[in-house]
Amino acid sequence: LSLKGKRLDFYERVDTYVNVNNTIPELSRFTACIDLTFIDDNSSYWTAFSYITNNTLPERENIHLGLAGDHQQLIVYNLGKTFYIPYHLTPFQWHTVCLIWDGVKGTLEIFLNKQRILVVMDRPQNLTSNGMLALGNSLKNRDSQDKNVPSFPGSLYYFQLWDHILESEEFMKCLDGNVVSWEEDVWLVNKIIPTVDRRLRCFVS
Amino acid sequence: LSLKGKRLDFYERVDTYVNVNNTIPELSRFTACIDLTFIDDNSSYWTAFSYITNNTLPERENIHLGLAGDHQQLIVYNLGKTFYIPYHLTPFQWHTVCLIWDGVKGTLEIFLNKQRILVVMDRPQNLTSNGMLALGNSLKNRDSQDKNVPSFPGSLYYFQLWDHILESEEFMKCLDGNVVSWEEDVWLVNKIIPTVDRRLRCFVS
Ligand SMILES: [Mg+2]
Ligand SMILES: [Mg+2]
Numbered sequence: 001l002s003l004k005g006k007r008l009d010f011y012e013r014v015d016t017y018v019n020v021n022n023t024i025p026e027l028s029r030f031t032a033c034i035d036l037t038f039i040d041d042n043s044s045y046w047t048a049f050s051y052i053t054n055n056t057l058p059e060r061e062n063i064h065l066g067l068a069g070d071h072q073q074l075i076v077y078n079l080g081k082t083f084y085i086p087y088h089l090t091p092f093q094w095h096t097v098c099l100i101w102d103g104v105k106g107t108l109e110i111f112l113n114k115q116r117i118l119v120v121m122d123r124p125q126n127l128t129s130n131g132m133l134a135l136g137n138s139l140k141n142r143d144s145q146d147k148n149v150p151s152f153p154g155s156l157y158y159f160q161l162w163d164h165i166l167e168s169e170e171f172m173k174c175l176d177g178n179v180v181s182w183e184e185d186v187w188l189v190n191k192i193i194p195t196v197d198r199r200l201r202c203f204v205s
Numbered sequence: 206l207s208l209k210g211k212r213l214d215f216y217e218r219v220d221t222y223v224n225v226n227n228t229i230p231e232l233s234r235f236t237a238c239i240d241l242t243f244i245d246d247n248s249s250y251w252t253a254f255s256y257i258t259n260n261t262l263p264e265r266e267n268i269h270l271g272l273a274g275d276h277q278q279l280i281v282y283n284l285g286k287t288f289y290i291p292y293h294l295t296p297f298q299w300h301t302v303c304l305i306w307d308g309v310k311g312t313l314e315i316f317l318n319k320q321r322i323l324v325v326m327d328r329p330q331n332l333t334s335n336g337m338l339a340l341g342n343s344l345k346n347r348d349s350q351d352k353n354v355p356s357f358p359g360s361l362y363y364f365q366l367w368d369h370i371l372e373s374e375e376f377m378k379c380l381d382g383n384v385v386s387w388e389e390d391v392w393l394v395n396k397i398i399p400t401v402d403r404r405l406r407c408f409v410s
Contacts, residue, residue, distance in 0.1 A: 084324035118323070119289035 003157075004183035005203050006194035010136040010152035011039060016191045017137035017151060020180055024051065024161075026129040027179070031166040033098040034067060034135075035201070038091040038154040043071045046152050048097070049159060050077070050138040053131035063138060064131055067097055074117075078108050079125050085110070085118055094157070094201070098171050101127065114168055133180065135159060136192075157200055158182045174202035209388035210408050211399035212362040215341040216244060217355035221396045222342035225385055229256065229366075231334040232384070236371040238303040239272060239340075240406070243296040243359040248276045251357050253302070254364060255282070255343040258336035268343060269336055272302055279322075283313050284330050290315070290323055299362070299406070303376050306332070319373055338385065340364060341397075362405055363387045379407035 010016055036048050050066035066077040069089070076083045076099060089095050089112075098111040108120040132139060136152040160177030176183060197203070215221055241253050255271035271282040274294070281288045281304060294300050294317075303316040313325040337344060341357040365382030381388060402408070 080328065082326035084326075086320075086322060115291075117291060120325075121287035121289075123285065 001187055001189065001194075002183050002185045003187050003194055005196055005198075005200065007155045007157040007197050007200060008136065008189070008192055009155045009195055010192065011155075012150035012153045013191065014148050014150055017139065018135040018156075018187060018189050018192065019139075020133050020186045021188055022180065022184075022186045024127070024129055024131055024133060024179065025163070027101075027127040027163050028103040029101060029164050030103075030127055030179070031098060031100045031162045031164065031171075031177075032065065032067075032160070033096060033166075033171055033177075034159045035094050035096050035157040036089070036152070036154060037094045037157075038089060040153055041071060041091045043069075043153040045070050047134075047136065047138040048152060048156060049133065049135050051127075051131050051133045052139055053128040064128055065099070066138065067099065068138065074110075074112070076110055076118075078120075079103075079127065081108075081120070081122065083110070083118060083120070087112065087117065091154070096158075096171060098166070100165055102165055103127070111168060111171065114172060116168070133161075155195075158202060172201075206392055206394065206399075207388050207390045208362075208392050208399055210401055210403075210405065212360045212402050212405060213341065213394070213397055214360045214400055215357035215397065216360075217358045218396065219353050219355055221356040222344060223340040223361075223392060223394050223397065224344075225338050225391045226393055227385065227389075227391045229332070229334055229336055229338060229384060230368070232306075232332040232368050233308040234306060234369050235308075235332055235384070236303060236305045236367045236369065236376075236382075237270065237272075237365070238301060238371075238376055238382075239364045240299050240301050240362040241294070241357070241359060242299045242362075243294060245358055246276060246296045248274075248358040250275050252339075252341065252343040253357060253361060254338065254340045256332075256336050256338045257344055258333040269333055270304070271343065272304065273343065279315075279317070281315055281323075283325075284308075284332065286313075286325070286327065288315070288323060288325070292317065292322065296359070301363075301376060303371070305370055307370055308332070316373060316376065319377060321373070338366075360400075363407060377406075 048067040063077040068075040161180035253272040268282040273280040366385035
């Protein structure tokens with residue numbers, strides 16, 4: 001279904017996740033953004049989104065792309081690397097996190113709201129295709145998902161994925177991802193009812 | 206010569222650098238620390254230390270290990286990756302930066318004073334041996350050093366390099382590196398006179 005104008009209230013409900021039914025292609029460049037808000041201030045490990053691909057590497061690296069964290073740090077998974085960035089996200093307000101990868105140059109930029117919080121220069125690499133994208137939970141073990149894992153401790157909104165690099169001024173505009181878009185009819189929602197919320201940024205766009 | 210009890214006042218003097226005359230071995234684990242203080246608040250690109258190895262990759266990656274920055278960010282070079290971390294280091298006071306690499310796990314930790322400011326999980330890799338270590342400047346082009354490059358905009362002190370991982374409580378103790386030590390007679394000083402300074406931490410140790 002389309003999630004236009006709706007937020008997803010996970011609220012740590014167990015065995016709750018949302019995924020997309022379209023295929024993610026191999027991407028040499030991408031921008032991935034999501035809006036998140038927390039309902040408490042002492043969260044243990046949470047996942048905002050995770051993109052899992054098949055590979056034979058140790059479990060950590062199965063999260064080919066993802067945004068996670070706890071109450072004191074953001075954890076970004078990008079193409080085999082994991083970054084732990086000390087950051088406390090204030091609860092009860094929306095934050096936008098964007099990951100921008102230029103796989104031709106090998107450059108990763110991480111933005112929190114409009115502020116760049118890390119840049120990494122690495123080697124050229126593409127995002128692997130045909131993986132599984134999920135919001136609110138990490139489906140690391142597809143066949144044996146721990147059904148007692150709490151989902152995201154708050155709400156998620158406006159996940160977008162583009163196959164190119166957006167400038168920082170563009171993040172906060174109401175633009176639809178051209179690979180995955182919040183308002184496209186691609187979302188499969190499990191044990192959660194999307195909530196219409198007229199106060200959301202980009203409610204009307 | 207030994208730099209025990211002495212700081213190095215680079216003060217942006219051009220064509221000024223300091224290096225060591227011992228050979229750096231291949232290291233699967235290391236801890237590298239340095240103390241730095243700035244004499245102004247708007248520095249353009251500076252280098253605290255750089256370790257350059259021979260390789261055929263693009264120039265950026267010749268800095269196999271290093272600490273650099275400008276007035277608004279730290280720049281850490283580690284084994285082919287470059288990290289740009291927004292951080293403003295207050296001038297006129299000493300700061301200690303430590304880089305800790307566990308090349309068996311593939312984990313980098315960056316500490317500023319006693320605070321961990323970034324953790325990166327990457328793939329296992331060793332520090333290449335037989336490179337050239339310099340303080341206060343980056344000797345990227347050994348044969349054609351730009352002689353008008355300003356050196357570090359302040360003073361440097363207490364560079365230490367160990368072949369193992371130190372815990373954060375150990376950084377601020379007065380421990381000598383077992384690969385490179387500040388007080389060993391290994392330093393070659395070019396166009397700079399080390400300054401005795403009794404207020405330095407670890408002046409007597
Ligand atoms: Mg729209
Ligand atoms: Mg000593």
